[in-house]
Amino acid sequence: MTILDTGIKIVRNVGRFTFGQGAVSGVKDLVASRRTDDHKHAVFLIDDYFQKITDTASSLGALPGDSVQFVGTVDEPTTQGIDALVAKLHGSGHDKPATVVGFGGGITLDTAKAVSNLLTNGGRAADYQGWDLVRVAGVHKIGVPTISGTGSEATRTCVMTNLDTGLKLGMNSDFTVFDHVVLDPSLTKSVPRNQYFYTGMDAYIHCIEALAGSYRNAIGDAYSRETVNLCRKVFLGDDMMNDELRSDLMVASYLGGCAIATSYVGVVHPFSAALSVVFGLHHCVANCIVLNAMQDFYPGAHAEFRKMIEKQKVTLPKNVCANLTDQLRTDLIAATIKHEKPLTNALGENFRATLTDARIISLFEKM
Numbered sequence: 112m113t114i115l116d117t118g119i120k121i122v123r124n125v126g127r128f129t130f131g132q133g134a135v136s137g138v139k140d141l142v143a144s145r146r147t148d149d150h151k152h153a154v155f156l157i158d159d160y161f162q163k164i165t166d167t168a169s170s171l172g173a174l175p176g177d178s179v180q181f182v183g184t185v186d187e188p189t190t191q192g193i194d195a196l197v198a199k200l201h202g203s204g205h206d207k208p209a210t211v212v213g214f215g216g217g218i219t220l221d222t223a224k225a226v227s228n229l230l231t232n233g234g235r236a237a238d239y240q241g242w243d244l245v246r247v248a249g250v251h252k253i254g255v256p257t258i259s260g261t262g263s264e265a266t267r268t269c270v271m272t273n274l275d276t277g278l279k280l281g282m283n284s285d286f287t288v289f290d291h292v293v294l295d296p297s298l299t300k301s302v303p304r305n306q307y308f309y310t311g312m313d314a315y316i317h318c319i320e321a322l323a324g325s326y327r328n329a330i331g332d333a334y335s336r337e338t339v340n341l342c343r344k345v346f347l348g349d350d351m352m353n354d355e356l357r358s359d360l361m362v363a364s365y366l367g368g369c370a371i372a373t374s375y376v377g378v379v380h381p382f383s384a385a386l387s388v389v390f391g392l393h394h395c396v397a398n399c400i401v402l403n404a405m406q407d408f409y410p411g412a413h414a415e416f417r418k419m420i421e422k423q424k425v426t427l428p429k430n431v432c433a434n435l436t437d438q439l440r441t442d443l444i445a446a447t448i449k450h451e452k453p454l455t456n457a458l459g460e461n462f463r464a465t466l467t468d469a470r471i472i473s474l475f476e477k478m
């Protein structure tokens with residue numbers, strides 16, 4: 112039995128999804144169909160980017176008496192932040208909503224999943240960080256991604272960091288999966304180009320890591336291959352943000368999410384997680400910074416990534432690991448090697464023979 116045998120046995124996909132330009136106009140009816148005499152009100156968790164667009168909540172079907180909460184995206188979700196949000200909903204009498212709508216990027220979607228589970232399971236978010244700890248189904252939940260790439264709309268987890276313990280782990284559970292996902296490519300039109308690229312590359316990176324790993328699943332591989340094909344079409348295309356390619360990237364994100372549910376990532380994600388933990392860099396930009404330095408481990412993907420980034424004229428932060436102190440070196444190494452599952456998937460159980468302290472630091476110094 113290897114460390115990888117503990118992982119993926121059960122796969123649950125999203126209950127229903129709606130896809131297409133303009134699909135978001137159907138959210139209103141979906142929400143209305145969930146309202147009953149006992150569960151009159153709905154909860155809307157909306158990416159705070161949309162706070163400036165005043166009719167966002169009403170366009171999703173929010174009525175007076177519903178709870179509309181804007182989710183901050185400066186920091187990734189914390190268990191403390193989720194607990195505070197749930198306490199607020201209890202305080203305002205919105206603890207038994209008809210449905211929870213998550214409208215935004217991965218941070219907002221993950222927040223909606225966690226809140227839905229906590230409203231029915233009670234307790235605190237940190238109680239459910241791990242595998243299959245959620246006891247009963249959460250509140251009905253609808254996910255509407257407004258940026259493509261993380262695959263949060265499709266997965267059975269919601270990533271959160273416990274600020275007290277530093278543990279970054281989601282509620283891996285069948286109950287975390289959205290009941291209904293609405294995929295509307297018109298929503299990603301206004302995403303800034305760099306952010307669109309970094310986030311979209313998360314889907315590509317998950318899948319090239321999964322396909323290069325030793326833990327394989329035939330269905331996961333099929334999802335991964337098509338995700339990589341679509342990402343190539345998008346990022347090697349003339350304009351990654353034209354209508355057709357935004358639609359393709361939304362499909363890639365969804366399929367990429369289905370792929371991660373049946374596979375492990377590889378060397379990129381552990382290094383990226385270390386950049387997030389030590390320097391606070393967001394997940395998707397950190398991934399790109401790492402892949403840019405991973406010529407030795409992923410030569411093919413690295414070369415392709417360089418072509419994509421040049422073709423789309425995207426810039427990457429440089430020298431993020433300049434002037435490392437001894438303490439920072441120690442922290443970066445520890446934050447990388449703790450990700451045993453993906454590192455074992457990529458390099459075998461003896462991954463420390465390849466990833467010595469010196470090698471890890473020399474990789475960070477290239478970033």
Ligand code: ZN
Pocket residue numbers: 261313317380394398
């Ligand atoms: Zn990722």
